[in-house]
Amino acid sequence: MKIAILGAGKMGLSFSKSFLKYELIKPENLHLITRNESKFSEISKEFSKSKISTFDQVNDIDADLIIIAVKPQDFQYLSENFRFQMKENQMVLSIMAGIKIEKIQKLLNHPMVVRAMPNSPTLLGMGITGYTSAEGVSFSQLINIERLLNSTGRSVYLENEDLLDGVTALSGSGPAYFYYIVDAMIKAGIEMGIDENLSKLFVQQTMLGAYHLINNSDKSLEELIKDVASKGGTTEAALKTFNENNLKEILKSGILNAENRAKELNG
Known part of the structure; x- marks a missing residue:
């Protein structure tokens, strides 16, 4: 070829x-x-x-x-x-x-x-x-x-070409969303007094480990979250803040805006 x-x-x-x-x-x-x-x-x-x-x-x-x-x-x-x-x-x-x-x-x-x-x-x-x-x-x-x-x-x-705009928004642009979240986590680590390189190591290895748990577990994402978030604990405190600020809805809204932009590119 x-x-x-x-x-x-x-x-x-x-x-x-x-x-x-x-x-x-x-x-x-x-x-x-x-x-x-x-x-x-x-x-x-x-x-x-x-x-x-x-x-x-x-x-x-x-x-x-x-x-x-x-x-x-x-x-x-x-x-x-x-x-x-x-x-x-x-x-x-x-x-x-x-x-x-x-x-x-x-x-x-x-x-x-x-x-x-x-x-x-x-x-x-x-x-x-x-x-x-x-x-x-x-x-x-x-x-x-x-x-x-x-x-x-x-x-x-x-089979449906229209789905490709969603794929563009989800996986085509998707790596940038993860980089964005990882960057925020690393900066939070630095603000807590952890050296930048150490903060990167902790966050990157956490991301890698979380991926493998998702990939190798029969549990749903909700169940995996519950496994980490014990009642009254540190994870629950973080998740409470995320929920109060509608973080999940903000992320979804951003991805849907990416899909709209993909549609606009066709002119």
Whole structure:
């Protein structure tokens, strides 16, 4: 398989590294296309055996799969300024937030589109990606796409494309929510007199341990909370403050706003 990636940013490059790591593609069959000329030499060093181009150098793309990894705000410019024609047998995989399949098909004048929403832990091969496809994409083509997506972590096929805006808000943006909470916890530790590095260690290891308990326990989240929050204890005091300030509703409201923004990106 030959793959071209339009937009050699963090996500495009993390996909490339995963494909090469698991030998799903040969380096010489990977074509990275960047709009940012300042990153050209840096990308060339890391992917020395692959083809590297800037957008204005490309008149034709020799690839079975074209991955669109540009920012959604840049897609209109890309579609209006690219000088190549899509070939009938080429597949398009979009990892842009918010841009619907119908709009991609219209702007590229090409029907064979799969749309996916990965998240940043794909950098470590621990991502989660929701994806869906246009009508006419065959089962075997989807299996090939899923194989590529699974090299970056896990993937879930969704029949309803509208759910991808929710996936964008939940898992696409989700890592930032955890970083936000972890940052608040670390700062609370510092305020209590704990050294910053020690506070980081306590919070990060707590987060890791809590994840494994969720993953390996048959108990519900409510039951796990009760296991920690003994009556009249310290955890109960913290949870009381969270509840009084509607923290859970604030978090839910923020995630729903992220979904609304994903819908707006389609324009």
